Amino acid sequence: MGKYSVSVKTLYVxxxxxxxxxxIIGALVTGSDPEISRIGRVYLxxxxxxxxxxxxxFGVYGMYRFYDTLFELLIFSTAVLxxxxxxxxxxxxxxxxxxxxxxxxxxxxxxxxxxxxxAVFGIYLAFSxxxxxxxxxxxxxxxxxxxxxxxxxxGAEETGRKFREDSMKxxxxxxxxxxxxxxxxxxxxxxxxxxxxxxxxxxxxxxxSIATKVFIGTWAILHFFVKHRGEV
Amino acid sequence: xxxxxxxxxxxxxxVGVLGLILKRNLLMKLLSLNIVNTATILFFVLVVYxxxxxxxxxxxxxxxxxxxxxxxxxxxxIVINFGVLALSLLFTMVLVKRYHTLDLRKIxxxxxxxxxxxxxx
Numbered sequence: 001m002g003k004y005s006v007s008v009k010t011l012y013v014x015x016x017x018x019x020x021x022x023x024i025i026g027a028l029v030t031g032s033d034p035e036i037s038r039i040g041r042v043y044l045x046x047x048x049x050x051x052x053x054x055x056x057x058f059g060v061y062g063m064y065r066f067y068d069t070l071f072e073l074l075i076f077s078t079a080v081l082x083x084x085x086x087x088x089x090x091x092x093x094x095x096x097x098x099x100x101x102x103x104x105x106x107x108x109x110x111x112x113x114x115x116x117x118x119a120v121f122g123i124y125l126a127f128s129x130x131x132x133x134x135x136x137x138x139x140x141x142x143x144x145x146x147x148x149x150x151x152x153x154x155g156a157e158e159t160g161r162k163f164r165e166d167s168m169k170x171x172x173x174x175x176x177x178x179x180x181x182x183x184x185x186x187x188x189x190x191x192x193x194x195x196x197x198x199x200x201x202x203x204x205x206x207x208x209s210i211a212t213k214v215f216i217g218t219w220a221i222l223h224f225f226v227k228h229r230g231e232v
Numbered sequence: 233x234x235x236x237x238x239x240x241x242x243x244x245x246x247v248g249v250l251g252l253i254l255k256r257n258l259l260m261k262l263l264s265l266n267i268v269n270t271a272t273i274l275f276f277v278l279v280v281y282x283x284x285x286x287x288x289x290x291x292x293x294x295x296x297x298x299x300x301x302x303x304x305x306x307x308x309x310i311v312i313n314f315g316v317l318a319l320s321l322l323f324t325m326v327l328v329k330r331y332h333t334l335d336l337r338k339i340x341x342x343x344x345x346x347x348x349x350x351x352x353x
Contacts, residue, residue: 009253009254012253013250013253013254016246016249016250016253017246017250020242020243020245020246020249021246023242024239024242024243024246027235027238027239027242028235028236028239029235030235036280036282036297036298036299037280037299037301037302039301040299040300040301040302041299043300043301044288044297044299044300047288047300048288048291048292054289054290054291055288055289056288056289056297056300057288057289057300057303057304057307059300060300060301060303060304061304061307061308065301065304068304068305068308069308072308072311072312075312075315076311076312076314076315078315079315079316079318079319080315082319082322083318083319083322086322086323086326087322090326090329131289132289133287133289135307137307137310137311214311218314221314221315221318224322225318225321228325
């Protein structure tokens with residue numbers, strides 16, 4: 001049994017090294033001119049034609065390839081769902097003993113005035129994603145990690161009481177549904193949704209919904225890991 | 233895309249895959265998976281890198297814009313990497329809580345013994 005598994009493992013290693021070695025030699029031999037891809041050029045031109053959107057990356061992930069974003073959100077919410085379900089199913093994981101917060105004066109003093117700045121920065125990135133660098137994902141993750149700072153400073157239980165996951169969960173799927181609805185409407189009537197409306201309310205709504213979803217998911221994941229961390 | 237740089241990127245992917253197969257520690261396996269993910273992102277960056285590109289933001293004033301498509305794909309890759317890593321760390325925590333080891337071979341042995349005991353009873 002042991003001899004068999006060792007020989008199979010050696011075979012795996014040889015096959016993998018030969019495949020990747022061939023790829024490395026191929027990459028060294030064939031030179032390629034860096035050129036913008038054909039689809040990328042089409043997306044770039046179309047995004048820049050729309051007056052409301054000046055960030056072409058948002059044009060790709062928010063308009064033309066929204067199905068990518070949609071399945072990404074679905075995978076993300078599947079991960080969050082798995083974490084919440086398994087933390088309920090495995091009661092041995094939750095020790096129940098309330099851990100003391102980090103006893104560092106720097107963290108506890110800076111968290112209370114750093115968190116509003118972080119939250120405002122995340123909201124700003126989510127609101128202005130169609131105009132400049134940023135995006136819903138970045139804004140949501142920044143907000144979630146800001147709450148992580150609060151949880152490290154004031155304790156996971158207190159922060160978890162303030163930002164309750166089970167009530168946030170309902171918002172999460174509502175927000176996903178909202179983003180899907182806007183995307184379907186945008187696919188059916190692109191000029192009405194993305195171009196002709198006064199202001200950019202609908203586009204901002206897509207970004208805000210993505211940011212809210214990522215914020216809730218990130219906080220659920222980080223809250224689980226903060227709650228069940230070992231002794232720091 | 234520089235040839236040497238892309239070859240090094242493929243080498244990093246190879247190191248990660250070898251670590252996934254050869255390491256017995258579950259955390260080391262997850263670390264190798266993370267290495268593969270990071271090398272993939274690096275490969276995306278190298279594929280579209282052209283000197284003198286500007287970020288694709290703003291009106292078209294004749295400057296050379298970067299390709300927006302791989303940037304959006306890398307965004308997807310990063311978020312999915314985060315989700316996969318979090319879920320697999322949770323499963324590792326469950327396994328460690330139950331079997332008190334990170335060694336994959338010992339965990340397989342324990343699972344096989346439990347399975348045989350269930351079959352006998």
